[in-house]
Each structure stands twice: as C-alpha cells, then as structure tokens.
Amino acid sequence: MSGAAQTALAAPAGPARRAVRDPLVAALVGLCLAAAAGLLVAPPAPYLVNALGQLAAFAILAVSLDLVWGYLGILSLGHGLFFAIGGYVCAMHLLAHGVAATGVLPDFVQFMGWTRLPAYWAGLDHAAYAFVLALAVAGLVAFVFGLASFRSRVNGVYFSIISQALVYVAMLLMYRNDTGLGGNNGMTGFPLLFGWPMGSPGVVTGLAVAALLTLAAVLAGTRLLVGSAVGRRMLACRDDETRLRTLGYSTTRLKLGIWCLSAMIAALAGILYVPQVGIINPRVLAPDLSIEIAVWVAIGGLGRLGGAVIGAILVNGLKFWLSAAMPEAWPFILSGLVLVVVLVLPNGLLDLVDWRPRPTWLRGAR
Amino acid sequence: MADPLRALLALCCLALLTVSAAAAPLDRAAFAADLCGDGAAQVRGAEGLVQAAGDLPADDLAFAGGLLGALAERRLSCPADGAVLLDRPGAPEGRDARTGAVRPAAEARAPILGLRQRAAVETARGTVALLTGPDPAARSAGLAVLERRIATVPASVLDRARDAETDAALKATIAGLAQAAALSSPDPARRRVAIAAVAASPSGAAEARLAALKSDPAYAADPAFRAALDAGLAKVSRAVAIGDGLAVVYNGLSFASILFMAAAGLAIIFGLMGVINLAQGEFIMLGAYATYGVQEAFRRLAPGLLDLYLLAAIPVAFGAVALVGITVEALILRHLYRRPLMSLLATWAVSLFLVNLVRVTVGTQNLQFVMPAYVSGGVPLYADFVMTWNRLFAIAFAAATLVLTLLILRRTPLGLDIRAVTQNRDMAACLGLPTRRVDRLAFGLGSGLAGLAGVALCPIYSVNPGMGSGFIVDSFMVVVLGGVGSLLGTLVAALGVGGANVLIEPISGAVAAKVIVLVGIILFLQRRPEGLFAVRRRR
Numbered sequence: 001m002s003g004a005a006q007t008a009l010a011a012p013a014g015p016a017r018r019a020v021r022d023p024l025v026a027a028l029v030g031l032c033l034a035a036a037a038g039l040l041v042a043p044p045a046p047y048l049v050n051a052l053g054q055l056a057a058f059a060i061l062a063v064s065l066d067l068v069w070g071y072l073g074i075l076s077l078g079h080g081l082f083f084a085i086g087g088y089v090c091a092m093h094l095l096a097h098g099v100a101a102t103g104v105l106p107d108f109v110q111f112m113g114w115t116r117l118p119a120y121w122a123g124l125d126h127a128a129y130a131f132v133l134a135l136a137v138a139g140l141v142a143f144v145f146g147l148a149s150f151r152s153r154v155n156g157v158y159f160s161i162i163s164q165a166l167v168y169v170a171m172l173l174m175y176r177n178d179t180g181l182g183g184n185n186g187m188t189g190f191p192l193l194f195g196w197p198m199g200s201p202g203v204v205t206g207l208a209v210a211a212l213l214t215l216a217a218v219l220a221g222t223r224l225l226v227g228s229a230v231g232r233r234m235l236a237c238r239d240d241e242t243r244l245r246t247l248g249y250s251t252t253r254l255k256l257g258i259w260c261l262s263a264m265i266a267a268l269a270g271i272l273y274v275p276q277v278g279i280i281n282p283r284v285l286a287p288d289l290s291i292e293i294a295v296w297v298a299i300g301g302l303g304r305l306g307g308a309v310i311g312a313i314l315v316n317g318l319k320f321w322l323s324a325a326m327p328e329a330w331p332f333i334l335s336g337l338v339l340v341v342v343l344v345l346p347n348g349l350l351d352l353v354d355w356r357p358r359p360t361w362l363r364g365a366r
Numbered sequence: 367m368a369d370p371l372r373a374l375l376a377l378c379c380l381a382l383l384t385v386s387a388a389a390a391p392l393d394r395a396a397f398a399a400d401l402c403g404d405g406a407a408q409v410r411g412a413e414g415l416v417q418a419a420g421d422l423p424a425d426d427l428a429f430a431g432g433l434l435g436a437l438a439e440r441r442l443s444c445p446a447d448g449a450v451l452l453d454r455p456g457a458p459e460g461r462d463a464r465t466g467a468v469r470p471a472a473e474a475r476a477p478i479l480g481l482r483q484r485a486a487v488e489t490a491r492g493t494v495a496l497l498t499g500p501d502p503a504a505r506s507a508g509l510a511v512l513e514r515r516i517a518t519v520p521a522s523v524l525d526r527a528r529d530a531e532t533d534a535a536l537k538a539t540i541a542g543l544a545q546a547a548a549l550s551s552p553d554p555a556r557r558r559v560a561i562a563a564v565a566a567s568p569s570g571a572a573e574a575r576l577a578a579l580k581s582d583p584a585y586a587a588d589p590a591f592r593a594a595l596d597a598g599l600a601k602v603s604r605a606v607a608i609g610d611g612l613a614v615v616y617n618g619l620s621f622a623s624i625l626f627m628a629a630a631g632l633a634i635i636f637g638l639m640g641v642i643n644l645a646q647g648e649f650i651m652l653g654a655y656a657t658y659g660v661q662e663a664f665r666r667l668a669p670g671l672l673d674l675y676l677l678a679a680i681p682v683a684f685g686a687v688a689l690v691g692i693t694v695e696a697l698i699l700r701h702l703y704r705r706p707l708m709s710l711l712a713t714w715a716v717s718l719f720l721v722n723l724v725r726v727t728v729g730t731q732n733l734q735f736v737m738p739a740y741v742s743g744g745v746p747l748y749a750d751f752v753m754t755w756n757r758l759f760a761i762a763f764a765a766a767t768l769v770l771t772l773l774i775l776r777r778t779p780l781g782l783d784i785r786a787v788t789q790n791r792d793m794a795a796c797l798g799l800p801t802r803r804v805d806r807l808a809f810g811l812g813s814g815l816a817g818l819a820g821v822a823l824c825p826i827y828s829v830n831p832g833m834g835s836g837f838i839v840d841s842f843m844v845v846v847l848g849g850v851g852s853l854l855g856t857l858v859a860a861l862g863v864g865g866a867n868v869l870i871e872p873i874s875g876a877v878a879a880k881v882i883v884l885v886g887i888i889l890f891l892q893r894r895p896e897g898l899f900a901v902r903r904r905r
Contacts, residue, residue: 075707148892157642157706158895161842162888168839169884172877287839291644291714298711331722338715342708343701 024306024350025223032056032216036209043205050276051320053208055313056215057273062296062312063218063305064265069294070303071226072258073238074155078163080290081170082263085138086270087280088174088181092121093130094190094198094275100125101192108182118180127194134271135264142263143256150252150259155241164287171285186281193275204276211272215309218265222305225261234258295334299341301348311348392418392426395448398463401437401477402444408437408483412490413518419493420522431494433463437479438487443471450474489515493523496540502533509540516547521556549579557584558594565598568605568749576602609749614868620757622864623764624826626857627819629841629848630771631812633856636845638788638808641699642710645717646841647834649687649813653820654829655724656683658733665736673738676759676821683817691813695806703805717834724831733829741825756825763822767815771853774811784808843887849897858898863887 035052043049061083068074095106099117109117123129145166149159177183190198197203225231236244237251245251274280283289292315300311315334322330345351392415400411415422415430422430436442436451443450443460450471452460459470479487488511495508505527512519524544531537548560561579564572576599584591632646643649657679664675694716702709737756744754775781783804786794795801827833844863848855863883870879891897 069707075710148889152892152895154891154895157636157640157710158846158891160707160710161642161846162891165839165843165884165888169881172881176877288835291711294711295714298708328722328726331718335715335719335722338711338718339698342712342715343698346705346708 022223022227022304022306024304025219028306028309029216029219032212032219036212036216039205039209039212043201046201046204049201049204049208053204053211053276054273055316056208056211057269057276058296058316059309059312060211060215060218060269060272061266061293062300062308063215063222064262064269065293066297066302066305066308067222067226067265068259068262069297070305070308071231071234071238072255073241074255074259075157075160075294076163076262077160077287077290077294078165078167079262079266079293080285080287081163081167082138082142082266083270083273083293084170084174084280084282084284085141086134086267087274087284088187088270089124089130089134089137089267090271090274091187091190091280092124092181093127094193095187096121096125096130097127097193098191101195104191106187107189108185108187112177112180131271134267138263138267139260142260146256146259150255164290167285167290168287171282171287174282174285182281184282186279186283188279188281190275190278198275198278207272207276211276214268214272218268219305219309222265226305230254230258295338297348299337299348301350303347304350307348307350310350314349392422392430394426394429394464397430398433398449401433401442402449402475403477405480405483408477408479409486412483412486415490416486416493416518416523417520419490419497420520420526424498427494427498429463431491431498434487434491434494436463437477438484438491440476440478443474443476445469445471445474485515489518493519496527497523497530502536505531505533506536506539509536509543513543516543517550519547521548521551546575549575554584554588554591558591561594561598565601568602568609570606570750573599573602573606605749609747609751612748612751614872615865616751616753616757618865618868619861620760620826620864621868622861623761624819624823625837625840625844625864626860627760627764627767627822628816628837629844629856629860630767630853631815631819632841633812633845633848633850633853634771634775634784634815635809635812637850637852638784639699639703639805640706641703642706642713642842643812644710644713644838645694645720646812646816647836647838648717648720649691649816649834650820650823650837651724651829651831651834652690652720653683653687653817654824654833655728655733655820656686656817657821657824658735658829661736672736673740675736676738676741676824679821679824680818683821684814685817687817687820688810688814691816692806692810694813695809699809700802700805721831721834728831730831735824735829737825759825760822763818767818768853768857771811771815775853780804780807780811784811839884843884846891847887847897849899852897852899855897855899 039049039052061079064082065076065079068076096117099105105114105116124133145163149155149162154162173179174181175184181187192198193203193207226234233244233249233254237249237254241251270284296311296315297308298311299315300309301307315337318333319330322333341348397411397415400407400414403411412434415434419427432451433442433449436449440455441452441457441460443452449463450460450469451463452471455476457471459468461467462469492508492511496505496512497508499505499508509527512523521544524540524547528537528540528544531540545560545564548556549564551557551560561576564576576595579585579595580599585595586592628646628650631649632643635641635643635646657676660679660682661672661675664672664678694713698712698716699709702712741756741759744752744758746752773781775784783794783799784807786797786799787801787804787808791801794804823829823833840863844856844859847863848857848859866883866886867879870882873879874882
C-alpha cells in the first residue's frame with residue numbers, strides 16, 4: 001500500500017465527514033434501543049413482540065447484504081445461505097439442548113433410525129460453542145467461495161448468478177433426508193431456550209429485545225466501518241476497482257474481508273430468527289428468498305445502511321399484514337413496488353426524502 | 367446320389383406325418399362319452415383335448431367347447447347313446463351334441479362336475495376360448511385361465527394361438543407366456559431352445575427370467591443346460607447393458623436439448639445487453655400456455671385437425687412471447703442498461719408478476735394436453751431402449767431451433783447488427799447502427815426462443831405457473847459455462863451439463879447429480895471465468 005494513496009484516502013473529504021454523522025442511522029439505533037426498553041417495560045401482545053423481533057432479524061440480514069452490495073458493488077443472490085447456516089446451527093443447538101435436558105430425541109432423528117445424535121452434534125448443547133460455530137462455519141464458507149471468486153475476478157452479474165447457484169445447490173442438498181438435518185421437514189419442536197420453556201412470554205420478549213439490541217449494535221458497528229478509512233476504500237473499490245488496485249491496494253483482500261464479515265452478520269440474523277419462528281427448513285435456501293433480501297435493500301435505499309433497515313422492515317411489515325389480509329394481491333404489490341423503485345427511485349424510498357445528494361456512481365444512470 | 371434321395375424321402379415322410387397330425391380329427395363320440403363318464407373319465411377327456419388342441423380343426427374345437435361349456439354350466443344331459451345340450455339346467459329337452467337334432471332329456475343323467483375335475487375342464491375351456499374366441503376379450507379371458515396352469519398347456523396350443531392372433535398386445539402376451547412355459551418345460555431340449563429364443567430378444571425382463579433359472583436343479587445337474595443358460599445369460603446381459611447405455615445417451619441428449627432451448631435466448635440477451643433475464647423461465651411458461659391456448663382454439667374451431675395443434679403452436683408461441691419480451695424491454699429494461707444489477711431485480715419482479723398473473727387468471731393446476739400421435743409412444747430399438755417420440759420431438763425441435771438461430775445470427779442483417787453490437791456497442795453506434803432497436807429486436811428474439819422451449823416442453827413436463835423456476839438456475843449455469851454471447855458455447859455447455867447429469871444420476875441419485883454438476887461448474891468458472899467459448903470483445 002503506498003503511503004501517498006493512504007493519506008489521500010484517509011483524509012476525510014466533505015461527504016466522508018458527513019457520512020460519519022449519519023442522522024438516519026443514529027435515529028434508527030435510538031429507535032431500536034427505545035423499542036427494546038419499551039418491550040421490557042410494557043410488552044404488548046406476544047404476537048406483536050414476536051413480529052417485531054422477526055423484523056429486527058430481517059433488518060440485520062438486509063444490513064449484511066447492503067454492506068457488500070451498496071458499499072462494495074457485489075450483489076450476492078446467495079445470502080440466504082449464510083442466514084440458513086446461522087439458523088441451522090441455532091436449531092441444532094436448541095435440539096441438542098433439549099436432548100441434554102429432557103433426554104427425548106427429536107422426531108427426525110428417530111425417523112432416521114438413529115438412537116442418539118450423530119457425533120458432529122457433540123458440544124452443540126453449549127450455547128457459546130454453538131454461537132461461535134455458526135459464525136465460524138458461515139465465515140469459512142464465505143471465505144472459500146469468496147477467495148475462489150475474487151481471486152479469479154468473478155464479479156458483477158457473474159458473481160450474482162454463481163452465488164445464486166450456490167444457494168440453490170445448498171437447498172437441493174438440504175432437501176435430501178440423507179443429509180441428516182431434518183430433510184424437507186427441517187427442524188422444529190424446540191423445547192427449551194437456556195433452560196426456559198420456548199414460547200413463554202418472557203422468552204418471546206427476551207428474544208425480541210435481543211434482536212433489537214443486536215440490530216442496534218450491527219447498525220452502529222457497520223456505520224463506524226463504512227465511515228472509516230476501510231469504508232472509503234470500499235467505496236473506491238465499488239466505483240473503480242481497477243484504479244484502486246493500480247494504486248496498490250489489495251482489492252481481493254478487502255473484498256474478501258468485508259464479504260466474510262457480511263456472511264457472519266447474516267448468520268447472526270439467522271441465529272436470532274430461528275428461535276423466534278420455532279422452525280428451520282430448506283425453504284430459507286430457496287433462490288427466491290435470497291433475491292427478496294436484495295429487494296428489501298433496493299426498496300429501502302441501496303448504499304445506505306438505514307435504507308436497508310427501512311426497506312426490510314417496510315417490505316416484511318407489509319408482507320406480514322398483506323399476506324394475511326389479501327394473499328392474492330401481495331405478489332402484485334411487491335413486483336409493482338420493485339419496478340417503481342427500480343425505474344423511478346434508483347436510490348430507493350430514501351429518494352423521496354432527499355437526505356443527501358445522489359452518489360456520483362448512480363448519477364446519469366437513468 | 368443315394369444320400370439326397372434318402373433325405374428327400376425322409377422329408378416327405380415327415381411332411382406326411384405333420385399333415386396327418388394336423389388333420390387328425392377329434393373322436394367326437396369318445397370325447398362326449400368321456401365327459402359323460404365318471405370323474406376320471408372327465409379329466410381324461412379334458413386333458414386329452416388340451417394336449418391335442420394345437421392340431422385340431424376349428425369345428426372340432428367348437429364342438430368340444432360347446433360340450434365343455436354345457437358340462438361346466440350343468441346344461442349337459444347324458445342319455446345312454448350320446449350327449450344332449452340343454453338351453454338351461456333342467457330343461458326337458460335339448461339338442462343332440464353331434465347331430466343337432468332335438469331330443470328329450472328328461473329321464474337322462476346330468477353329470478355333475480366335481481371340484482377336482484373342474485380345474486381340468488376350465489383349462490380345456492380356456493384352451494378352446496383362446497383358440498376360437500371371436501374377439502380379443504374372449505381370447506384374453508381364455509389366456510387368463512391358462513396362465514394359472516401354464517405347465518399343463520402344450521407348446522403347440524400357445525404357438526398356434528400366437529400365430530393366429532391379430533391383436534398385437536395379446537400376441538405379445540401369448541408369446542411371453544409361451545416362452546415362460548417352454549423355459550419350465552420338463553423336456554431339456556425344448557428348454558435349451560427356449561433359452562436361445564429368450565436370449566435372441568434381450569430385455570431386462572428376459573435377463574431376470576434367465577437369471578431365475580440359475581437356481582433350477584437342472585443348472586447343477588445338466589452341463590448342456592448350464593452351458594446354454596450361461597451363454598444366453600451373458601448375451602442378454604451384454605445387450606441390456608448396451609441398451610441401457612443407449613437410453614442414457616438418449617435421455618442426456620433430450621435433457622440437453624431442453625437446457626439448450628431454455629438457455630439459447632438467455633445467451634443472446636445476456637451477450638448483447640449484459641442483462642440477466644430472471645423472467646426467462648416465466649417466458650418458457652408463457653410459451654407452454656400459448657401452446658395450450660392454440661390447442662383449445664383448435665378444439666373449438668377445427669376439432670378434426672386437433673393433432674396439428676403442436677405444430678401450429680410453434681409460430682404462435684414464438685410470436686406471443688416475443689411480443690411480451692419486446693413490451694418488457696420497451697417499458698422497463700430500456701431504462702436500466704447501465705445498471706445490470708437493477709435490471710436483474712426488475713426482471714425478477716416481472717417473473718413474480720407473470721407467475722401470479724397466470725396463477726390468478728388460469729389457475730394453479732397442471733394443464734392437460736392432448737398428445738398427438740407423433741409425440742406419444744415410441745419404438746423399441748434395442749433391448750430395453752425405447753426411443754420415445756416426445757423426447758425425439760424435443761431433440762429435433764432443439765436442433766431445428768439451433769440451425770435457424772444460427773442462420774438468423776450469421777446470415778441476416780439483424781444477425782449482423784446483433785453481432786456488431788455484442789462486440790462493441792459504442793463503435794456500432796458510431797457507425798450508425800440503431801443500437802436501441804437492435805436491443806429490442808434481439809430481446810424479442812431471445813424471448814421468442816424461450817416461447818419455443820415452452821412448446822417443446824409441453825409433451826414432456828407438467829405445465830403449471832411455477833414451471834419456469836425449475837429452469838432458471840440450470841440454464842444460467844449453461845450460459846455462463848458456455849461463454850457469454852456464444853451460441854455454440856451454449857450448445858456445448860448444454861450437452862455437457864445434460865450428459866453429466868444423466869451419467870451421474872444412476873450412481874448417486876438425481877439430487878446429488880445436480881449438486882455435483884453445479885459445484886463442478888462453479889469450480890470450472892474459477893479457472894475460466896469467461897466460460898468455454900468467450901466472444902472476443904473489442905474495447
């Protein structure tokens with residue numbers, strides 16, 4: 001890395017300084033903390049608490065994708081894979097915890113004809129180990145896939161297609177009963193969480209609060225990251241990778257690092273999501289779901305962390321409401337929303353409230 | 367000089383013998399007396415008839431059939447000098463079995479069929495029904511009776527029935543049964559002949575039948591039998607393996623054809639505009655629904671020509687889907703050429719919209735297609751390998767599409783424009799090519815190809831609103847593997863992916879095959895991100 005280039009990039013220019021003080025992110029973090037406090041003081045109906053917790057998990061997932069798509073220009077259509085890794089490891093922990101506490105084997109294990117959990121489940125009943133394992137597996141898969149792709153300079157739509165194929169392959173694998181993680185039924189029937197019965201109001205509230213606090217932490221952390229020198233390098237890489245590489249930066253290392261971080265954040269979202277819905281099955285690996293994550297980000301506002309959160313909450317909130325109220329109409333509304341956003345509001349709904357000038361890389365795009 | 371003469375003489379004698387055997391009539395009086403006799407006589411008569419039936423003239427068989435039927439239904443009456451057939455059990459008079467004259471039967475004895483005799487009589491009736499039944503249903507009912515006691519039926523009966531049979535399916539059943547009977551016959555020479563005959567028309571079923579004979583006691587006892595069986599089995603196994611290999615190649619080819627049809631349009635669009643059309647699967651679905659529309663129109667307007675709907679659907683599906691594609695391009699994609707990732711999301715929205723539009727307007731159920739004669743059935747070519755017409759239709763269709771598309775790209779002004787814009791958009795624009803119009807037409811061409819894929823799929827896959835999503839990942843992999851913008855690359859990649867899938871499938875299962883192939887492609891693309899055949903672009 002040449003010293004001159006580093007100073008040039010490190011010196012905060014106008015927009016960069018503004019980026020550190022992001023009122024939207026600050027507001028969202030504050031809102032998350034306030035909501036968490038509100039839940040603890042006066043919890044509303046459990047289903048609302050649960051919905052809020054799920055929305056927070058989706059928002060974390062959206063932030064993880066925005067980090068690579070909005071700030072590095074890498075559109076992953078396979079982020080459902082990392083979400084599912086977190087979810088599956090979490091489900092394995094919950095089941096192993098249940099077995100350790102009650103001694104009753106889960107249904108699918110009995111269905112496979114096993115008399116005890118397979119060897120690779122060893123230790124999963126310890127929450128800390130399971131947590132580390134989930135993040136490690138997600139990071140490792142991302143590392144291998146990212147290393148292979150970024151080194152051979154697979155990018156743009158190629159990367160998108162290949163990542164979609166990756167999640168599709170994973171879905172096919174998990175649909176097989178022989179793979180051993182519940183097959184097409186997935187895993188469900190979690191009895192306990194840290195020794196407390198699943199589904200009791202206290203656990204529901206606790207999970208939602210945990211999700212909201214994690215969202216706040218992830219938002220604040222990623223905000224700090226994209227406001228730092230690394231963040232400016234990310235933008236430079238997105239806007240002109242060749243130039244950044246010519247200047248002496250290892251774009252492969254940069255992309256790989258952020259890509260793995262993003263995968264681990266997505267796994268975090270999966271970890272928080274599964275105990276709240278009480279089930280994980282291969283459907284979270286469907287390519288459509290992974291595209292939907294990109295849709296949340298695009299609708300909310302690509303390249304702004306707050307936009308990703310708003311998009312995820314808006315789309316999923318609408319989905320919760322409309323797929324019950326008028327299930328026929330929901331796909332039409334979603335596709336219409338995507339087309340309107342893509343054609344009219346290239347920066348997502350945040351264009352409606354002009355928070356700041358459009359980034360240069362999108363100027364003149366239409 | 368003497369030898370040929372003797373041989374000729376022997377031949378004459380043999381011919382005479384055969385003729386006399388064939389002409390030997392039934393001793394009608396003795397047969398009637400047997401049936402009127404005690405249980406042992408009844409069995410003797412029935413079994414004698416079965417043994418002789420292969421060579422009896424038809425009128426004898428009819429006579430015997432009448433008597434046997436009357437005996438079984440208790441309509442037989444036995445005066446001292448012959449037999450009388452009654453119209454119904456217990457009737458006062460009936461017709462004499464031999465002369466047909468009306469005779470009183472009131473005081474005559476009516477023989478009763480015992481349980482042990484019934485089986486022999488039923489077999490005899492079945493034999494007569496098989497040989498003289500007026501329609502295939504009657505003959506097949508007779509065969510069903512014989513099947514239960516096939517070991518007692520002589521080969522001559524089955525051979526005669528097979529040779530006389532006019533119904534093809536029944537003929538095949540009889541032949542199979544005759545073969546099985548011969549294989550289990552007590553005569554070793556006849557068994558060896560039967561083994562050779564089975565080995566001459568190899569199939570998986572023949573292999574199983576021969577393999578089952580290995581546990582026969584004769585296999586250990588009779589060296590000649592063992593040699594014949596081993597030789598026959600080896601021959602059949604080899605043929606079955608070759609036939610299965612052919613079937614694998616054929617299935618791989620047809621799968622590759624479908625992949626190619628689905629991917630060709632994508633390749634053109636992607637190569638030209640860099641647009642990932644996630645709605646391509648839904649364009650295929652629309653093509654299939656257009657085919658359904660054509661079929662329904664034919665059903666209403668020209669029911670006599672219904673068989674031709676599949677051919678008539680080809681231009682309709684192409685035109686309709688091309689129109690949809692051009693509309694999508696004009697309304698949406700035109701604005702997104704500089705933002706390929708956004709065009710990806712936009713086409714996803716289009717696909718979501720189309721799937722649900724069809725779901726709401728037509729319904730989610732699978733469409734029912736009339737299969738014209740030229741896409742149903744197939745010809746058995748070798749061993750178990752049957753060349754099915756519907757898959758051949760898809761293969762031929764894909765080949766024709768390939769040739770036509772190549773002609774369009776290589777020999778028409780539009781093709782020249784498309785190739786020029788694919789290679790260097792800016793230079794082509796500088797030279798005065800209307801690149802936007804080229805884009806639109808090429809998008810229409812690519813969409814129309816998806817519509818054609820829909821037509822080709824109708825005879826093979828189930829057609830429903832969600833059918834498109836099954837193709838999208840596979841066909842993208844084919845496009846990327848083949849190299850963007852190269853139709854021949856797409857072809858090679860489709861053949862490779864289709865072949866690999868079908869080859870791996872029997873070893874490790876369908877899902878694992880897909881996984882292995884996709885992982886293989888991902889790994890290959892790490893080595894060669896440009897794909898197999900990269901179009902050289904000038905920048």
